[in-house]
Structures are given as C-alpha cells and as structure tokens.
Amino acid sequence: MSLISTLARLEAVSTGRAQPAATVRHRHLGDRPLVFVPLTTAGEAGAPLGALVGTDRDAPRLLAVPQPRDRDLRFAFLAELADVVLPYVDSYAEAVEPAERTETDPETGKRVKVEVDLCADAPQLIVPSRAGIDLVRLLGRSTRFRRTAEQDPETPYPAPPRVPLLGRWLTHFGERARVPGSSLLLAMTDVLGRHWVTGQSTLEDQHLGALLAWIDPPEGETGAEAALRAELERDAQGQLTCPPAGPATDPAFDNKLLAPAIERYDRARTALAAAEDGLEADDRLGALTAAEREVRDLVLSRTRPTWDAVWRGLDLLRELPEGARAEERWTRDRWSFTGHRDRVLAGEPPQPRRDDAVTAANKLATREREQARLEAQEALDDPLVMAGRRLSGEAFAGEVTDVVMAYSDGKRPSPRPLVTVRTDDRPQLGERTKVYRSLGGKPQSAEFVADEEDGAYVVLRVLDKMGRGKEPEPGSVPEKGDRVCFTLFEHEQRGGAKLPDPEETPWTHGGPPGEAALEAADPVTAEDVL
Known part of the structure; x- marks a missing residue:
C-alpha cells in the first residue's frame, strides 16, 4: 500500500x-x-x-x-x-x-x-x-x-x-x-x-x-x-x-429458509411422480409449482x-x-x-x-507488461495517482528555472538542451538516470545530469522528440517558467524476446518436439461436476 x-x-x-x-x-x-x-x-x-x-x-x-x-x-x-x-x-x-x-x-x-x-x-x-x-x-x-x-x-x-x-x-x-x-x-x-x-x-x-x-x-x-x-443487521426472521x-449465501438463510423450501420441493416432486390418476396429478402439479415458486422467491430476495x-x-x-x-x-x-x-x-x-509452455509464458509476459502499462497510464491520466508516485520518489514535478542550449559531440551535432527544474519532491535519481515526460501523448526522455542546493534544483539533459533539425522544434523543449512533471518509470512497455513456436518447445518445457498425444475432449474430473 x-x-x-x-x-x-x-x-x-x-x-x-x-x-x-x-x-x-x-x-x-x-x-x-x-x-x-x-x-x-x-x-x-x-x-x-x-x-x-x-x-x-x-x-x-x-x-x-x-x-x-x-x-x-x-x-x-x-x-x-x-x-x-x-x-x-x-x-x-x-x-x-x-x-x-x-x-x-x-x-x-x-x-x-x-x-x-x-x-x-x-x-x-x-x-x-x-x-x-x-x-x-x-x-x-x-x-x-x-x-x-x-x-x-x-x-x-x-x-x-x-x-x-x-x-x-x-x-x-x-x-x-x-x-x-x-x-x-x-x-x-x-x-x-x-x-x-x-x-x-x-x-x-x-x-x-x-x-x-x-x-x-x-x-x-x-x-x-x-x-x-x-x-450485521438482521430482520425479525433472523435474515440479513x-x-x-x-x-x-448466509448460513441462517440456508438453514431456516432455503433447506426447508428445497425439501418441500423434493416431496412435491416425489408425490407427483407417484400420482395414480390425472386429477391427483393435477393437484400435485400445483403443489410442485408452488414449491418451485417459493424457491424462486427466496433466490430473488x-x-x-x-x-x-x-x-x-x-x-x-x-x-x-x-x-x-x-x-x-x-x-x-x-x-x-x-x-x-x-x-x-x-x-x-x-x-x-492446461496451456503449453510457450502459451503460458506468453500469457505471463502479457500480464506483467499490461500491469506496468496500467500503472504508468493511471499516473499519467490522474494527478492524484501521480502524487502517490511522487511521494515514493518515482516522479517529480516543478518549475523550469533555466534552459541552456547544448549539442552532442560528433560529425552531426544534435540538440541536447540542459533544463533546470526547481522541485520540492525528492526523486530517487542517480548518475545518468533516465526520466520521461509526456509530450503530445508520447514519452520524451531526458537524463539526470546533476542536482543543486541539496536536490532543490535538478538539471536534466533532453535526449529526443525534438525533430531532426539542428534547432529543436517549437514546443519540444520546456521553456523557463513552465510547470513540468518527469517520471522515473517508462510510459510505454517494451516487448520481450520472441519465444519458440509450440512445436519447437525443448524437452525441458514439455518436449521433446513432435506430435503430442491429443487429450480426450471431455474427460470427467472433479472440477467438471457442478
């Protein structure tokens, strides 16, 4: 929690x-x-x-x-x-x-x-x-x-x-x-x-x-x-x-109302089966219908x-x-x-x-990926959820106090502006830790460079989503005075390594490869009996 x-x-x-x-x-x-x-x-x-x-x-x-x-x-x-x-x-x-x-x-x-x-x-x-x-x-x-x-x-x-x-x-x-x-x-x-x-x-x-x-x-x-x-509140009959x-269901309901009603239904059905003539059968059919209606009324209640x-x-x-x-x-x-x-x-x-090894592994990987995606999306959609991530040091928000243009080394320098953010949060940042912010619905990444004044100011280097030109596209770099929120968790989850096809599963996971014996379509098990 x-x-x-x-x-x-x-x-x-x-x-x-x-x-x-x-x-x-x-x-x-x-x-x-x-x-x-x-x-x-x-x-x-x-x-x-x-x-x-x-x-x-x-x-x-x-x-x-x-x-x-x-x-x-x-x-x-x-x-x-x-x-x-x-x-x-x-x-x-x-x-x-x-x-x-x-x-x-x-x-x-x-x-x-x-x-x-x-x-x-x-x-x-x-x-x-x-x-x-x-x-x-x-x-x-x-x-x-x-x-x-x-x-x-x-x-x-x-x-x-x-x-x-x-x-x-x-x-x-x-x-x-x-x-x-x-x-x-x-x-x-x-x-x-x-x-x-x-x-x-x-x-x-x-x-x-x-x-x-x-x-x-x-x-x-x-x-x-x-x-x-x-x-806990119960009525005059002792029912919730x-x-x-x-x-x-509640045991008091089972013992005092349901069990007697089902017993009356059983007696009425037995009596109908034992009826010897049509007139007697009509009377007993009416009793069976009334007993069935009583059970239905109890279920409805x-x-x-x-x-x-x-x-x-x-x-x-x-x-x-x-x-x-x-x-x-x-x-x-x-x-x-x-x-x-x-x-x-x-x-x-x-x-x-039962799933085969590959299908089970794919299901597990999908659930893990969707869990991480859900947690990230809920935080991005909801400031209250994001506040919880900020309290745990997984995100931080603040005001941009300075932006200094810088460029990467190489034959074709790319913009790598340095952004200083004043924040009251205490994110868990280490050397070159990557952080992310939502820009037009897409994650823009930056890396931690340094902090100043005991973490009150955080210096970040923006890494991508600035266009292909030498100068960043308008709006792609925070400006002085902007309120920004960066997260230490990724906004989009990456897929894992491709698993082998089921027929190529190694013997350690259900092999050896080859045609497996088909399971009977409907063998009776304990779980099959309702």
Whole structure:
C-alpha cells in the first residue's frame, strides 16, 4: 500500500467517509453492460442456486434451480443463462470497422501491416465481487468441454445445445479478467475500491453493501456505522437485511429458509411422480409449482438487493470522467473479443485445460507488461495517482528555472538542451538516470545530469522528440517558467524476446518436439461436476 493510500485510509477513518483514490475513472464502462448476480449452493463448489442477469436495471431476468443437486435442473439453468448471455455477445459481433494489424508475412518473414475487421464495440460483463469472477471462470471450465446430443448421440448426460458455447465465452471473459486494465469482466467491489479508499480492510471491501456504505453513507450516519449495519443487521426472521454480494449465501438463510423450501420441493416432486390418476396429478402439479415458486422467491430476495447495489455502484462510477487512456485499453479488449469471435466462427476447439509452455509464458509476459502499462497510464491520466508516485520518489514535478542550449559531440551535432527544474519532491535519481515526460501523448526522455542546493534544483539533459533539425522544434523543449512533471518509470512497455513456436518447445518445457498425444475432449474430473 502506498503512502498516499495509507493517508487516505486514515482520513476516511477520521471523517467517517471514503476518500477519493482517483480523480478520473480508470476503467471503461459500456453503455449497455450485462450485470450478472449469481448465487451458489453452500457445500458444493460451483453448484448454481440462481441468478439475476440482464442489461435493464428495472427488468432483470431471474434464474433459479429449485434442486441444485439435480443435474438436469442445473443444465436447464445454464441453458437459460446461455439464452441471455449469447444473444448479448452476438449483438456486438456483427458491427465492425476497418483497422490495421501487424502480421508476419509467411513468405518473406517480414512484419507487414494488413487491414482487418475490428468489432466496433465489445460486450461487458459485471459481477458484484471478486468471487463472482471466480465463479464465471469455473462455469466456463466445467461447461466448455461438454458434449451435446447432436455432437455425440451416445454421450451420457448430454448438455443443452448452446451450453458448451456459453462455456467458451465465459472462459474467455474469465481469462481476460486476469489481464490488468481489462474491462471485459469487472467486479464492482474491485472497481469501486480502485477509485475510493475506505476506513476498513481490503477484505471487508469485498462486501459490496459495506463498501457502498463508506462511499455514500445515509444522511446522519458515518461510513463505519452504515457499513456495520450493512454487514450485521438482521430482520425479525433472523435474515440479513443486506445479503452478501454472493455467490455464497448466509448460513441462517440456508438453514431456516432455503433447506426447508428445497425439501418441500423434493416431496412435491416425489408425490407427483407417484400420482395414480390425472386429477391427483393435477393437484400435485400445483403443489410442485408452488414449491418451485417459493424457491424462486427466496433466490430473488437474496439477489435483488445486490442487483440494486451493483447499479448504484455504476451510477457512482459514471459520475467520474473517463481517463484519457482508458479507451486505449478498451481497444485492446475489442481486439481480444474480435479474435475469440473469429476462433469460434472458424470452428476451432475450446480453450485447453492446461496451456503449453510457450502459451503460458506468453500469457505471463502479457500480464506483467499490461500491469506496468496500467500503472504508468493511471499516473499519467490522474494527478492524484501521480502524487502517490511522487511521494515514493518515482516522479517529480516543478518549475523550469533555466534552459541552456547544448549539442552532442560528433560529425552531426544534435540538440541536447540542459533544463533546470526547481522541485520540492525528492526523486530517487542517480548518475545518468533516465526520466520521461509526456509530450503530445508520447514519452520524451531526458537524463539526470546533476542536482543543486541539496536536490532543490535538478538539471536534466533532453535526449529526443525534438525533430531532426539542428534547432529543436517549437514546443519540444520546456521553456523557463513552465510547470513540468518527469517520471522515473517508462510510459510505454517494451516487448520481450520472441519465444519458440509450440512445436519447437525443448524437452525441458514439455518436449521433446513432435506430435503430442491429443487429450480426450471431455474427460470427467472433479472440477467438471457442478
């Protein structure tokens, strides 16, 4: 935790209200996000109990599983979920715009630019908390390898037709959520926690009701009081008035309400199966319908408060202006969405359970690069974030007090002006340390030459972005009296060394090279059983 975050947390405790951690919104929010509020059964990892899902805050679609241990009912739940998610995804798959992409020419081996179609926008899935992201990933993992009756007529327990496709898309959303800065799948608690600092721990911030209580407490209450009430207050039946953000349920709800309702449903279903005539069957069908409706009402009572809280969080986030570089990160999400759309349309197989060595290394390198890029872009977009980097000595700001023109040695001297900056910061500068400032959206580099008066004045030598002439282009060199901000971190991240193709992976990383044995399409594992 940075020093400025610690100070903000202390300020939140003192004032009783969450303090801003950003002045702009660092995540893209779509015009029509799909909100998904899941609920799972206690004691069975990933067994769905129900969900609220939809793009209209006033008309969510309720999905419920009256008996979560029933495989057919679980598949029916997933089929209903697919009926909501897949049309939403498809609505973004057709509108495209021309874009350029750099590819390797197979004949010459050179990098060339080719024109391709890029989806004009991408879907966005929002869940209440980080545990919701884990559930999305688990649902994708346990459904994308399922076989349908059309694919394999002899498969036991065939999945409904579109469930495997749903699993592929949920897996893609889950994998993309691991890339720092991505906005395809967002947890509301994480996004709110990035933009506000509360007076409680980061673990307590995963309770959406408590987090919102700190950010926007009711009139006459402090954030601590409102958060405590959101976490602990119960009604006359002993049920939490602010249910957890899911997907876990409260034990009191499970024991006192849910378990008896599911038991009544089981008895009604058994009685219907034992009915001997049509009149008796009609009566027992009515009892089964009533029992199922009771379970649905219970699921709605636990998910609707969280559904409203997610939309309330969206309202708070939309009040912040979007950061300048958030759209650039969203463009990378659009490329990711377009690429997966093309793989699905091309009939490629589902994502593997385990990546090969090269793919895993590429994913790790991408996440490390995107994390460094995100941290740099957030600081450049947001003065409050930059203040934290300045406090840690990773950046400094000040006023230009002197500019002396100088030139490099050589047959063709280039401008290397010396700029003196007066600063109150204490950057961690060493001999010839490189620093960077944003110039027209591009990083301009300089190197540290010397400091004067115990670091109050810093002398820098500007190195690039001054044009090709003997004299610097107008505006490319700071002038006396200008306010400037230099960072010790790079603004753009460099790519790493090229990795070998998967078929050329050495034996130390899964080789030897050659044709590997194909893994069975859908072997049953413990993770496959919802």
